[in-house]
Amino acid sequence: xxxxxxxxxxxxxxxxxxxxSLLLSVAEELGxxxxxxxxxxxxxxxxxxxxxxxxxxxIITRSMVISALGALLAALSPAMIETHAWVLSxxxxxxxxxxxxxxxxRYLQGSHAVNTKGxxxxxxxxxxxxxxSLPGENLSAAQQNAALPAGALLAGCAWLTRYxxx
Numbered sequence: 001x002x003x004x005x006x007x008x009x010x011x012x013x014x015x016x017x018x019x020x021s022l023l024l025s026v027a028e029e030l031g032x033x034x035x036x037x038x039x040x041x042x043x044x045x046x047x048x049x050x051x052x053x054x055x056x057x058x059i060i061t062r063s064m065v066i067s068a069l070g071a072l073l074a075a076l077s078p079a080m081i082e083t084h085a086w087v088l089s090x091x092x093x094x095x096x097x098x099x100x101x102x103x104x105x106r107y108l109q110g111s112h113a114v115n116t117k118g119x120x121x122x123x124x125x126x127x128x129x130x131x132x133s134l135p136g137e138n139l140s141a142a143q144q145n146a147a148l149p150a151g152a153l154l155a156g157c158a159w160l161t162r163y164x165x166x
Contacts, residue, residue: 017089017159017160017161017162017163018160019089019092019157019160019161020089020092020161020162023041023092024037024038024041027041035087038087039087041091041092042084042085042086042087042091043084045084045091045092045094045095046075046080046081046084046091047075048095049074049080049084049091049094049095049098050071050072050074050075050080051071052095052098052099052102053070053071053074053098054067054068054070054071054074055067055102056098056101056102057070057071059102059105089161089162090162092161092162093158093161093162096154096155096157096158096161097155097158099151099154100151100152100154100155100158101151102151103147103148103150103151103154104147104148104151106144106147106151107144107145107147107148107151109144110141110144110145
């Protein structure tokens with residue numbers, strides 16, 4: 001990403017992270033209006049971020065009611081709606097960070113990373129609950145190990161989306 005001040009020599013653009021601009025440029029190359037594409041992307045990201053927050057709550061609390069309520073509150077939050085209404089990089093940054101953290105949590109749930117004995121205790125009651133299967137909990141060792149580089153790649157994309165958010 002470069003710009004020209006009129007002197008003929010291209011000057012690298014180093015003050016702005018490139019990932020969100022790259023995403024919008026792909027939409028423009030597909031013939032879409034950039035503003036309309038940004039609105040569509042941010043609307044989809046609002047739903048995706050609410051779902052990721054709900055999934056995070058499901059993993060933490062193991063309660064479908066709490067996760068559904070948290071996702072609903074996130075989706076209807078005035079701050080989230082306002083953040084996703086502007087053409088800014090925050091929604092994409094939030095999405096990539098949440099997804100990165102979920103991949104890291106998936107990796108750390110493997111028996112090779114930490115001892116998970118006793119981690120079935122509910123954070124709300126402190127009592128052990130029966131271990132119910134969570135999405136992606138019964139992964140093979142190869143899939144479990146692939147979660148770490150996937151999370152690292154997503155964290156790198158988040159950093160390339162918004163330097164100031166890191």
